[in-house]
Amino acid sequence: MPVKNQPPRVLVTGASGKIGGAVAAALDGTHGEVIAVRASRRRGTVEKWEQQGMAAVFLDLDDPETFPAALDGIDRVFLSAGYTSAMNEQGKTLVDAAEDAGVNFIVHLGVFGNGRSTDPHFAWHELVERYIKGSSLAWANVHPHVFMENLLTVNRLQNGAFVWAAGDKRVGWVAADDIAAVIAKVLAEGPKVHASHDYFLSTDLLNATEIAAILSSALDREIPAVVITPQELRNLVDAGQVTVPAQYDAAYAASALNWLQQTYDGRMDYSAVVTSTVTDLLSREPIHLAQWAQSHRSELLDQLA
Numbered sequence: 001m002p003v004k005n006q007p008p009r010v011l012v013t014g015a016s017g018k019i020g021g022a023v024a025a026a027l028d029g030t031h032g033e034v035i036a037v038r039a040s041r042r043r044g045t046v047e048k049w050e051q052q053g054m055a056a057v058f059l060d061l062d063d064p065e066t067f068p069a070a071l072d073g074i075d076r077v078f079l080s081a082g083y084t085s086a087m088n089e090q091g092k093t094l095v096d097a098a099e100d101a102g103v104n105f106i107v108h109l110g111v112f113g114n115g116r117s118t119d120p121h122f123a124w125h126e127l128v129e130r131y132i133k134g135s136s137l138a139w140a141n142v143h144p145h146v147f148m149e150n151l152l153t154v155n156r157l158q159n160g161a162f163v164w165a166a167g168d169k170r171v172g173w174v175a176a177d178d179i180a181a182v183i184a185k186v187l188a189e190g191p192k193v194h195a196s197h198d199y200f201l202s203t204d205l206l207n208a209t210e211i212a213a214i215l216s217s218a219l220d221r222e223i224p225a226v227v228i229t230p231q232e233l234r235n236l237v238d239a240g241q242v243t244v245p246a247q248y249d250a251a252y253a254a255s256a257l258n259w260l261q262q263t264y265d266g267r268m269d270y271s272a273v274v275t276s277t278v279t280d281l282l283s284r285e286p287i288h289l290a291q292w293a294q295s296h297r298s299e300l301l302d303q304l305a
């Protein structure tokens with residue numbers, strides 16, 4: 001499928017969110033190599049972006065009738081879902097509409113799976129990726145491990161401690177800015193360079209004790225690690241002592257617990273690796289947790305207030 005526009009226009013879904021917002025900003029930073037077209041399901045957000053001089057469109061991933069107008073004149077798509085099981089039908093219907101609209105490249109934000117994942121939200125991402133591969137679109141998938149930014153949301157400090165519900169196993173962590181920089185490069189360079197590539201992102205392999213030590217050093221405070229089992233977390237959720245993150249629907253929340261269980265019992269051991277993707281693609285060191293914690297020091301300190 002030929003490029004329609006020069007420079008190519010890139011539809012960025014989730015542009016009001018963490019990764020999508022950083023991707024759109026990074027695309028703006030290409031200074032015209034590509035044009036970021038921010039998408040939101042909130043008309044007020046679209047108007048705000050337009051008033052700021054940005055290209056923006058209304059798109060509700062739950063309403064395929066909004067897709068043709070949003071995809072009109074679009075060459076490349078960044079597909080980011082939220083934390084809900086709706087990502088299945090959202091991904092399927094958006095891919096269909098992207099084919100119909102003559103889009104020539106789609107970059108999907110997935111997870112650090114192995115193609116045989118049984119954890120539900122890993123399986124949903126893999127379903128969407130198989131659907132994309134079965135379409136006529138050129139594609140690339142980006143597979144990040146755990147976002148360091150979870151330390152500001154679902155893994156906030158609790159009573160001054162870092163609480164981790166997957167036992168002592170190490171897992172991979174990666175900074176959102178690195179994920180976004182990789183995605184923006186892939187989108188900007190396009191399918192000739194990146195078609196049919198799967199990019200896995202994992203910077204630091206850490207267990208709870210190691211994370212707590214890094215946070216202690218960055219914050220100049222003793223941050224203890226509190227390590228519990230997935231079942232103990234489940235019990236706390238059932239007793240109403242831990243609330244499910246607001247951005248998760250019930251299916252995603254159950255899946256997050258499943259991921260903790262699979263990490264705890266060893267089924268995720270295959271994913272306990274670091275990757276060189278950031279260095280390979282961006283020719284620089286990735287952001288390590290110690291550096292990330294320094295950059296987010298005040299937000300982390302606020303959690304101790």
Ligand SMILES: NC(=O)c1ccc[n+]([C@@H]2O[C@H](COP(=O)([O-])OP(=O)(O)OC[C@H]3O[C@@H](n4cnc5c(N)ncnc54)[C@H](OP(=O)(O)O)[C@@H]3O)[C@@H](O)[C@H]2O)c1
Pocket residue numbers: 013014015016017018019020040041042059060061062080081082083087109110111112121144145146147150247
């Ligand atoms: N956290 C992790 O450790 C991790 C690791 C690997 C992969 N992931 C994956 O990363 C994805 C989430 O990325 P994120 O953290 O950047 O998400 P996020 O910050 O929660 O942002 C989600 C974005 O999606 C938008 N959105 C949600 N529902 C929509 C709809 N129906 N129509 C249009 N837009 C909609 C939101 O818009 P509004 O502003 O309107 O709500 C927001 O812009 C998930 O697929 C998750 O599985 C996460």
